Amino acid sequence: MSVSCDLLVIGAGPAGLAAASTAAKRGVDVTLMDEQVAPGGQIHRAMESRAFKAESVSRADDERGVALVAEFRASGSRYQPGTQAWQMQADGKVYVTDGARARVITARRVIIAAGAIERAVPIPGWTLPGVMTVGAAQIRLKTITYKPPAETWLAGSGPLLWLYAAQVIEAGGRIAGILDTTPGSNRMRALRHIGGALGHVAYLKRGLTLQRCVRAAGVLVVNHVEALEARGEGCVQSVRYCVKGDWREAPAALLLLHQGVIPHTHATRALGAEHHWNVLQRCFVPNLDSWGNTSIESYAAAGDCTGIVGAEASLLQGHIAALEAARALGKLTPAQRDELAAPHFAHLWRHLAARRFLDALFAPRASLLNPADDVVVCRCESVTAKQIRDAVVLGAMGPNQVKAFTRCGMGPCQGRLCGLAAAEILAAARGKSMQETGVFKVRAPLKPLSLSELAALEE
Amino acid sequence: MSNVTVNVEGKAISVPAGESAAGAALAAGLTHTRVSPVTGEPRAPYCMMGVCFECLMVIDGVPSRQACMVPVREGMRIERQTAVEVWK
Ligand code: FES
Numbered sequence: 381m382s383v384s385c386d387l388l389v390i391g392a393g394p395a396g397l398a399a400a401s402t403a404a405k406r407g408v409d410v411t412l413m414d415e416q417v418a419p420g421g422q423i424h425r426a427m428e429s430r431a432f433k434a435e436s437v438s439r440a441d442d443e444r445g446v447a448l449v450a451e452f453r454a455s456g457s458r459y460q461p462g463t464q465a466w467q468m469q470a471d472g473k474v475y476v477t478d479g480a481r482a483r484v485i486t487a488r489r490v491i492i493a494a495g496a497i498e499r500a501v502p503i504p505g506w507t508l509p510g511v512m513t514v515g516a517a518q519i520r521l522k523t524i525t526y527k528p529p530a531e532t533w534l535a536g537s538g539p540l541l542w543l544y545a546a547q548v549i550e551a552g553g554r555i556a557g558i559l560d561t562t563p564g565s566n567r568m569r570a571l572r573h574i575g576g577a578l579g580h581v582a583y584l585k586r587g588l589t590l591q592r593c594v595r596a597a598g599v600l601v602v603n604h605v606e607a608l609e610a611r612g613e614g615c616v617q618s619v620r621y622c623v624k625g626d627w628r629e630a631p632a633a634l635l636l637l638h639q640g641v642i643p644h645t646h647a648t649r650a651l652g653a654e655h656h657w658n659v660l661q662r663c664f665v666p667n668l669d670s671w672g673n674t675s676i677e678s679y680a681a682a683g684d685c686t687g688i689v690g691a692e693a694s695l696l697q698g699h700i701a702a703l704e705a706a707r708a709l710g711k712l713t714p715a716q717r718d719e720l721a722a723p724h725f726a727h728l729w730r731h732l733a734a735r736r737f738l739d740a741l742f743a744p745r746a747s748l749l750n751p752a753d754d755v756v757v758c759r760c761e762s763v764t765a766k767q768i769r770d771a772v773v774l775g776a777m778g779p780n781q782v783k784a785f786t787r788c789g790m791g792p793c794q795g796r797l798c799g800l801a802a803a804e805i806l807a808a809a810r811g812k813s814m815q816e817t818g819v820f821k822v823r824a825p826l827k828p829l830s831l832s833e834l835a836a837l838e839e
Numbered sequence: 840m841s842n843v844t845v846n847v848e849g850k851a852i853s854v855p856a857g858e859s860a861a862g863a864a865l866a867a868g869l870t871h872t873r874v875s876p877v878t879g880e881p882r883a884p885y886c887m888m889g890v891c892f893e894c895l896m897v898i899d900g901v902p903s904r905q906a907c908m909v910p911v912r913e914g915m916r917i918e919r920q921t922a923v924e925v926w927k
């Protein structure tokens with residue numbers, strides 16, 4: 381069975397929902413598909429089924445999410461939840477599956493709003509059961525109000541550590557401690573961007589409120605953590621951490637890691653769109669014009685998958701990309717598009733200026749990006765940092781050769797998780813820049829398919 | 840939120856309707872949900888959002904399902920992926 385539409389939006393987070401609603405309002409025939417079973421993306425996950433507290437630390441986000449989802453539901457867009465794209469073609473054919481049957485959607489325009497993923501920074505023992513990401517634990521908190529065990533440690537850097545800790549405390553749970561790896565020198569670097577941050581004081585205020593709330597609850601906060609290690613037999617039993625060269629160990633039932641978020645570029649890379657290295661955010665981002673158009677005709681991208689911008693700016697980018705789609709589809713003249721987009725651009729600049737401050741403040745600790753030889757980098761194929769470095773000695777020049785030599789990135793996740801971590805190790809080993817090094821090529825199918833799924837396509 | 844009864848490794852457990860199969864497995868007390876086909880080590884869900892593929896489990900007899908992306912259904916059978924199941 382095949383579907384055709386004017387505009388296909390991929391992803392139901394803030395950018396995707398805003399794009400679908402705005403385009404539908406301009407008379408565009410929109411289909412929105414999303415991997416998840418309910419709209420909202422990660423930030424507004426389970427928005428329609430969650431119970432809200434009026435005085436919550438995430439209240440502003442929640443209110444925005446409820447409005448966004450309601451507007452989308454009323455927009456007249458077609459909605460296909462639980463659906464993943466596995467091949468995207470320049471001719472506008474997008475092959476998708478709902479896990480049982482593969483189908484093709486033919487679209488005149490596509491907006492990719494794939495969102496962000498957490499930056500994987502491998503540490504010794506991170507493959508042990510009981511080691512997860514902070515994002516993973518937050519998803520469980522949002523979907524089923526799951527409270528972690530008392531001996532839960534949070535380790536790493538970034539606003540999500542504090543937000544999640546505050547949410548657990550708010551839900552009546554406990555956190556044993558936060559092991560903060562943010563380098564002290566980040567503060568000085570961030571101050572260079574304070575001008576932009578002052579244009580959007582809400583970001584600063586929010587961060588400080590969360591930190592205060594967590595400290596007031598008596599959570600142990602260890603600053604300047606230089607190195608981490610998960611230990612245990614069969615599952616995590618303790619966390620070791622190093623401060624000023626001094627190693628300490630604490631019992632742990634759950635160790636939650638977080639090193640910020642990076643754009644989920646699997647889709648735009650599979651499409652063959654051009655990307656470049658963003659120095660401040662330490663990640664690859666698609667090359668886009670100011671309307672979000674990628675280097676591939678009729679494909680645009682919006683939101684965190686284009687560079688980390690946050691939920692509010694993602695929404696603005698969604699509006700902007702949708703107005704451009706409406707123009708391309710003949711529903712708006714260029715002048716109408718420009719006029720409608722002008723206020724969105726004005727807000728967007730303010731958000732982006734403030735973002736630079738956060739990027740600098742939470743830049744990952746450089747030493748963690750170059751783990752010891754015996755650390756597993758590719759979890760699927762259990763490839764260590766040493767194997768990657770050995771591949772360089774054997775003459776591997778780029779990530780794709782490392783993959784061929786070691787199988788790194790060749791498992792079921794196709795390098796989604798380890799791609800950037802492997803590229804960092806490779807670049808360091810070769811003394812090359814990340815721009816020069818690049819990341820794994822992504823090939824279709826974007827997700828493993830069964831033969832029975834594929835068979836449905838021919839019907 | 841209403842509850843759903845699923846079967847995790849032969850044991851019935853009631854979980855909230857919004858839960859994923861991976862979440863149900865963790866709620867049932869499974870420390871690991873699969874064995875690495877490369878090293879034989881125990882592994883468990885890591886990202887819960889469809890990125891890492893550590894949550895591959897056998898669901899209703901179908902191997903290699905991404906359990907964190909599969910919502911629970913009444914009577915769903917959720918099992919550890921132990922053998923070296925090949926991608927089918
Ligand atoms: S836990 Fe990462 S993909 Fe399911």
